Amino acid sequence: MSRTEIVGTEAGDARITWHAGKKPWAVLALGHGAGGGIEARDLTALAAALPGEGVTVALVEQPWRVAGKKLAPAPKTLDTGWRGLWPALEKPGLPVIAGGRSAGARVACRTGAELGAAAVLALSFPLHPPGRPERSRAGELLGTGLPTLVVQGGNDPFGKPGEFPGGDHRLVEVPYGDHGFAVPKKASLTQDEALDLITRAVSSWVASLRS
Numbered sequence: 513m514s515r516t517e518i519v520g521t522e523a524g525d526a527r528i529t530w531h532a533g534k535k536p537w538a539v540l541a542l543g544h545g546a547g548g549g550i551e552a553r554d555l556t557a558l559a560a561a562l563p564g565e566g567v568t569v570a571l572v573e574q575p576w577r578v579a580g581k582k583l584a585p586a587p588k589t590l591d592t593g594w595r596g597l598w599p600a601l602e603k604p605g606l607p608v609i610a611g612g613r614s615a616g617a618r619v620a621c622r623t624g625a626e627l628g629a630a631a632v633l634a635l636s637f638p639l640h641p642p643g644r645p646e647r648s649r650a651g652e653l654l655g656t657g658l659p660t661l662v663v664q665g666g667n668d669p670f671g672k673p674g675e676f677p678g679g680d681h682r683l684v685e686v687p688y689g690d691h692g693f694a695v696p697k698k699a700s701l702t703q704d705e706a707l708d709l710i711t712r713a714v715s716s717w718v719a720s721l722r723s
Contacts, residue, residue, distance in 0.1 A: 518678075521596025522647050523589050524575030528600060531559040533568040535551075537722060539608045540633065541570045541601045543594065543616025546584035551575055552613055553703075554635050554663075554693050554710055567718055570601055584615060587622070592617045598627050607631075609718065614638050615668070619658070620650045631659040631721050633714065634681075639671025639674065650676040654679045661717045663710055665689025684713040 517528045529550060540562060544550050550571040559569040575593045576585050601608050610620035611633030624632045641649050653660065653676075660681035661693065664673045666688050673685040686706050688699040695706045 516567075516658040517600065518578075521575060521593045521599045523585070523596060525578050526575050526593055526597040527578045528597065529559075529571040529573075531563050531569040531571070533563040533566045535566055536563075536568040536603075536606060538718065539568045539570055539601055539603060539606050539632070540718065541608055541610055541612075542633070542635075543572045543574065543619055544577065545612075545614030545616055545636070546691075547614070547696040552692065553707060554613055556694050556716060557707040557711050559561075562715060562718070565715050565719065567618045567715075568603075568606070572597060572601075572616075574616075578632050578651060587613030587618065590615065591623055592622055595627065598623075599723060605646055607721070609633055609721070611635065618649065619653055621656050624630070625657040627685055630657060631661070631718075632656045633717075634660060634662045635710075636665060636668060637662050637671065638691075638694065642669040645675065653681060659721060661714065662694035663713060665693050682717065684709075686710060 514529050514531050517668050519526045542555050562569050607630035609631045610624040610629035612620045613635035616617050617634035617637045620632050662681055662683045668691045686696040687691055695703055
């Protein structure tokens with residue numbers, strides 16, 4: 513079962529779709545990317561799997577998406593929206609893990625420490641624009657100051673796992689996966705197996721954060 517909540521921010525109204533955990537001990541907040549919404553395969557898979565592990569999953573829609581706009585605003589505006597909705601994510605006694613995919617991962621990395629997040633989950637972190645490795649965004653990832661997990665497709669044009677710099681973060685590769693974690697039919701693992709890899713990796717990492 514899920515429920516939705518509208519939260520006003522300086523960037524407009526955001527929307528949170530809550531997937532309540534069974535006897536929850538943590539909240540995982542997941543923002544979407546610039547090219548899609550919370551229906552992304554990795555976000556829906558995590559929202560289905562983690563509540564059974566005691567993790568409440570909050571799928572966050574940025575104000576521009578709620579307003580029906582097709583183009584994401586500048587990073588500064590995305591951060592403003594995320595900061596504005598953050599208080600709604602905080603529940604007494606429950607640590608909040610900041611996360612998201614693509615542009616949402618960048619927001620979580622940039623703002624996690626200042627907002628008091630317990631950790632950061634970066635799904636399909638866009639290390640650089642496709643074909644432009646010189647325009648690296650590694651500084652955002654390396655500067656989280658928090659336990660950080662990166663889950664990256666092996667064929668992601670925004671940054672393959674081997675391109676990522678060393679650091680304190682942990683990186684899990686989804687073989688053959690593109691930026692949306694889609695795998696080709698000829699791959700040695702199926703789409704369902706790829707999603708299972710993601711959910712198992714995230715579940716294990718989140719469990720390791722439990723004190």
